[in-house]
Amino acid sequence: DIVMTQAPLSVSVTPGESASISCRSSKSLLHSNGITYVYWYLQKPGKSPQLLIYRMSNLASGVPDRFSGSGSETDFTLKISRVEAEDVGIYYCGQLLENPYTFGAGTKLELK
């Protein structure tokens, strides 16, 4: 199974500042079709997860452009610029390259 390792497990950010979350996969997530199958989700307190970034760097519909995704074949980064109160929650990376789909343990973002 592909293991997804996130860091840090928690981050405390001053509103208006930026935050970065890292995710590393145990296997390349780059498919032969040129698409990298890493996804980012945010679970706000008491809510269902919501899709933020798909295929490593594509912003999901309705997601503010303060969010961005980047990376290589095995190392990925979610960056949040100008953090706002509504960004609080747990961020998960996940791989949808192959079964079983797997997720990172999550990164909890809090405000200072």
Added chain:
Amino acid sequence: EGQLVESGGGLVEPGRSLKLSCAASGFTFSNYVMDWVRQAPKKGLEWVASISTGGGNTYYPDSVKGRFTISRDNAKSTLYLQMNSLRSEDTATYYCAALPYPYWGQGTLVTVSS
């Protein structure tokens, strides 16, 4: 806008069965591969099952293979998860989702306990 609504969760004894349903609306359900994802209390996300658009192909992790069955009725825009031989470690909130897309249900809680 797409919406997914799960139902069927509840308290069940170990070894018993339960069937979850997920009603889809606002998008063409039959065009999407669908998934079930669960989240144990205070834990992370675990993918549980996937089903192809026509229902002919299904996929499971080893933790539920042979016990859980995913199915769909495209005419009713409904996804199902039949869970048999339930264990205490299956206790979780179960989400219906189309993982590569922004479609997630609100979740239904399954508690396996005597």
